[in-house]
Amino acid sequence: MRRFPRVLATGVTALALVWTVPFRSLAAQGEANRGQGFEHVHALAMDAEGRTLFLGAHTGFFRSEDGGRSWKPVPLSTTQTHLDIMAIAPDLRDPRILYVATHERGVFQSRDGGTTWSEVNTGLGGLDVHGVAVDPNVPSKLHAAVREKGEGVYRTTNAGGKWVRVDDGPAGEVKILTSVNISTGMGGIFLYAGTAEGLQRSADCF
Amino acid sequence: MGGLPTNRTVNGFAVSPSDTRVMYVATRDGLFKSADAGASWKPAGQGLKNLAAVTLNPQKPNEVYAATADGIIFRSTNGGTTWERQP
Numbered sequence: 001m002r003r004f005p006r007v008l009a010t011g012v013t014a015l016a017l018v019w020t021v022p023f024r025s026l027a028a029q030g031e032a033n034r035g036q037g038f039e040h041v042h043a044l045a046m047d048a049e050g051r052t053l054f055l056g057a058h059t060g061f062f063r064s065e066d067g068g069r070s071w072k073p074v075p076l077s078t079t080q081t082h083l084d085i086m087a088i089a090p091d092l093r094d095p096r097i098l099y100v101a102t103h104e105r106g107v108f109q110s111r112d113g114g115t116t117w118s119e120v121n122t123g124l125g126g127l128d129v130h131g132v133a134v135d136p137n138v139p140s141k142l143h144a145a146v147r148e149k150g151e152g153v154y155r156t157t158n159a160g161g162k163w164v165r166v167d168d169g170p171a172g173e174v175k176i177l178t179s180v181n182i183s184t185g186m187g188g189i190f191l192y193a194g195t196a197e198g199l200q201r202s203a204d205c206f
Numbered sequence: 207m208g209g210l211p212t213n214r215t216v217n218g219f220a221v222s223p224s225d226t227r228v229m230y231v232a233t234r235d236g237l238f239k240s241a242d243a244g245a246s247w248k249p250a251g252q253g254l255k256n257l258a259a260v261t262l263n264p265q266k267p268n269e270v271y272a273a274t275a276d277g278i279i280f281r282s283t284n285g286g287t288t289w290e291r292q293p
Contacts, residue, residue: 048264050264195216
């Protein structure tokens with residue numbers, strides 16, 4: 001097993017801001033209205049058709065059909081109503097298929113646009129999953145980043161039917177994991193990981 | 207490479223499916239955008255702070271959404287040039 005090389009997060013510490021915002025401070029606007037009751041947001045994602053926005057937080061999983069103006073909670077489990085949602089990964093070829101990673105119950109899959117869910121954890125060494133990534137070319141192939149017990153990167157080639165540990169994963173706590181369709185030149189593409197130690201990437205042909 | 211604050215936690219990441227050179231990262235210090243697959247980064251969204259996540263519309267990659275840790279949602283329709291808070 002090996003670690004992701006840290007390739008992207010080095011560099012200068014300060015740059016002049018090059019974008020301008022033609023209205024009052026966004027931070028000031030934020031202070032005026034402290035969100036919509038979410039705590040510790042971890043993830044944001046949009047479905048393949050660009051219609052539904054999903055948000056994952058310490059307080060659960062939510063969906064918005066109006067670009068984030070209003071939100072409705074989405075229950076993943078009938079036995080545990082407030083799961084800590086760590087990551088969201090839509091299948092960008094099929095808007096019905098969606099994966100969610102949780103802090104305590106592993107990975108959930110929906111095949112009907114988020115109405116019903118099933119746990120797809122066979123083979124995972126632990127259930128604290130901080131990142132899940134759908135391969136944009138082969139959507140049945142996913143990678144997941146597990147923390148603590150069974151820590152490492154796992155891969156499934158059958159849409160969560162079975163996971164196999166393939167790598168130690170990047171250094172630092174994983175915050176997000178994404179498969180990016182950039183060829184490695186070795187038959188694979190790159191996995192990008194946002195971590196506590198910056199942005200890192202690795203070829204996915206572990 | 208450069209442009210990202212050193213040793214900062216990257217909380218969120220988004221990439222355009224139609225042009226994978228275009229990437230965004232969300233950090234406590236704000237949003238950063240790359241046009242060269244992460245080789246260099248520039249701040250995108252003056253005033254955006256304490257960001258926990260970022261995503262974009264796969265059908266309209268210039269439509270970008272960012273969320274603060276406490277759930278305030280911002281939307282840009284021009285690839286991060288300007289932003290508006292979602293009520």
